[in-house]
Amino acid sequence: MSIPATPHSAVGIDFGGTTVKIGLVADGCIIEKRPPLDTQAYAGAPPLINAMVREVEAVRAAHPELPAIALGVGMPGLVDSDSGIVHSLTNVRGWKEVALRDILQQRTGLPSALENDAKSMSYAEWRHGAAKGKRNVVCITLGTGVGGGLILDGRLYRGSNFGAGEVGQMSVDPGGNAGHYGNLGALEKYVGNAQIVERAMEMYAAGLQGAPEGEMSPFTLQKAAQRGDPVAIALWKEIGGRIGFMLSNIVWLLNPDTIVIGGGVAKAGEWIFGPVRSEIKSRCSPVFWQKLEIVPAKLGSDAGLIGAATLGLDQACA
């Protein structure tokens, strides 16, 4: 089926460990979002799927002027987008070998797609966000952990077992901090939210400058840098340097035209983008950085939902 000329939409589902967000997406914009479902409040897959289907039908019914023609779901972890089966979920009870794509397809009548959440977000930024129209895009998302996605030669690249884009697991120090898989030097063990706060405490404890009052978070540390706090400025330089180091290796390998950086930490703006750019510039030859754009993500926390819907739509219309 090709993209219809008449107005249409797609349903996006952003399935997280805490909430499931469901909305209607048209041309990369969210038309309506339903109140999120509480992922942990359902005893296993069948009741949560029932609730998801109910919300999908509710949002479709509310917009007869924009008929949905596809559906997409973004999920955490390793997602088998070929089979559409959820093999397991780390933090959600009762999800084992659930043929989620086919179940949703059957119950909603919409051609459906299943994708990893970081890949959905990357897809959204490429199709409708900060990397629109670009050909070779590296997306990274900074948060509790660090995720990523790749668009290569104008297509989402998934890897051989749907695992590509694990930038948070790449090592910035062969003998450094152990990652989730025992992998020494994993980037996310240096630039994840908790690690940023921990490092800030170390730096404040070692320095002359007192720590800011109240609970410390990447957000308060951004504010501190904006106020000119030298420890916070040095902190963001170090964090940006780590990210820039890892990205410089990716740049040598993939020679991308665009790097999109998203997630809460990316809101530190130039405090983090500055060191990232100068690290890449100092570590790569000019051919690799002269035309390289390093930009903040545009779609924020809606990226997963928009990307899932867009993937569903693009696959249905391929």
Add this chain to the structure above:
Amino acid sequence: MSIPATPHSAVGIDFGGTTVKIGLVADGCIIEKRPPLDTQAYAGAPPLINAMVREVEAVRAAHPELPAIALGVGMPGLVDSDSGIVHSLTNVRGWKEVALRDILQQRTGLPSALENDAKSMSYAEWRHGAAKGKRNVVCITLGTGVGGGLILDGRLYRGSNFGAGEVGQMSVDPGGNAGHYGNLGALEKYVGNAQIVERAMEMYAAGLQGAPEGEMSPFTLQKAAQRGDPVAIALWKEIGGRIGFMLSNIVWLLNPDTIVIGGGVAKAGEWIFGPVRSEIKSRCSPVFWQKLEIVPAKLGSDAGLIGAATLGLDQACA
């Protein structure tokens, strides 16, 4: 044009800083190679191109039973395979903005392709060598320097400025040895031929074990390891470990199904493949290495020529 059913061939040219090798390739095999041309013996591009065309015609004339239907050239450095223009060559006089592809196409009447040499080699290993039939392939070539090439989703991946695959420039140590571009920790400054010999000398000087007699080279150090020399064994473990560390980062990023390791150093066999495998295994989650094949290159020093010819053929028949 689609691939003809009748017997046919393609001409491959492997253009190096020392010699230019020209041969006829059919179905991934070299039918005949001409005596190599001495790259440095020609005063600039026009006379060398004349000699190349002469050899192309000679090898075609010798095999009327296998008419050539395409031509491909592999060249060192950054190669603009879209325009077919050689912008400059580091070690060869008189090559500035030479429209080599179009010149060869016009003078031989064969549809022609121009490609980087490491990418040509990778292409050959994928189409006819160690990674035949695989989908996501990382090739690295160990020698004086370290080069690489990527096949992703069953296609040669070139990057935005034809620069992708520079694995030798990727850093294995943020503050380590400076690479060719001042890039600290560049892999090739640890595992290039000269660096291997230098490191061996250090290790022999520091240890109790005497160095082997005669001139030291990666080849003699392989022989030493085979004889059970503990210093040589430790050396290869360290070299393999460095390569494995860098590859583990690539594995997290690209989730390939196959890694092909070629070049002289790869002949150290299990002395180097063993540490590479165990490093990847210790640094990546099982999903990433359980089905991953790590294999030696098959086509040896002919890979560049075979790959260039095959690229020419595939592009002409696309």
